Amino acid sequence: MKQKIRTVFGVLAIVAVVLIAGCTTGNQTPCTEEAKICPDGSTVGRTGPNCEFAPCPGGGAKTVNVAIADSGFEPEVLAINSGDTVVWTSNKDSGAWPASDDHPTHTKLPGFDALKGLSKDQTYRFTFTKAGTWGYHDHLHPNVIGNIIVK
Numbered sequence: 001m002k003q004k005i006r007t008v009f010g011v012l013a014i015v016a017v018v019l020i021a022g023c024t025t026g027n028q029t030p031c032t033e034e035a036k037i038c039p040d041g042s043t044v045g046r047t048g049p050n051c052e053f054a055p056c057p058g059g060g061a062k063t064v065n066v067a068i069a070d071s072g073f074e075p076e077v078l079a080i081n082s083g084d085t086v087v088w089t090s091n092k093d094s095g096a097w098p099a100s101d102d103h104p105t106h107t108k109l110p111g112f113d114a115l116k117g118l119s120k121d122q123t124y125r126f127t128f129t130k131a132g133t134w135g136y137h138d139h140l141h142p143n144v145i146g147n148i149i150v151k
């Protein structure tokens with residue numbers, strides 16, 4: 001009988017040790033299942049002791065300006081990260097219409113199309129979320145071309 005009691009206490013002691021160890025190592029606040037949508041379309045969850053969101057891949061999204069001058073797009077070739085926004089500003093009196101290749105259908109990157117001519121000082125903005133090298137042109141002057149390289 002004494003043997004049996006000793007065994008029961010032994011088992012209880014082991015259970016108590018496991019429970020205490022479980023409580024002290026599982027000390028962190030459990031994070032909620034929320035997710036943040038990053039500019040590139042991916043999602044990140046909460047992590048770490050304070051349940052802050054994990055950083056988005058590639059950091060924060062940027063806005064980059066491209067001027068449309070009489071000499072062409074400035075810069076003509078632009079490298080950006082996925083999620084970045086490009087803003088074209090027309091400096092031309094003759095108008096400008098940035099649009100994805102190929103002219104005249106603009107189907108290489110659907111959605112990348114100002115859909116109208118920009119008069120002087122008007123802007124068109126497009127957020128790139130698909131990696132690749134996207135050739136584009138001025139639809140009103142199709143020999144004026146540029147490239148947006150999205151990493």
Ligand SMILES: [Cu+2]
Pocket residue numbers: 099102103104105106137138139140142
């Ligand atoms: Cu065109």
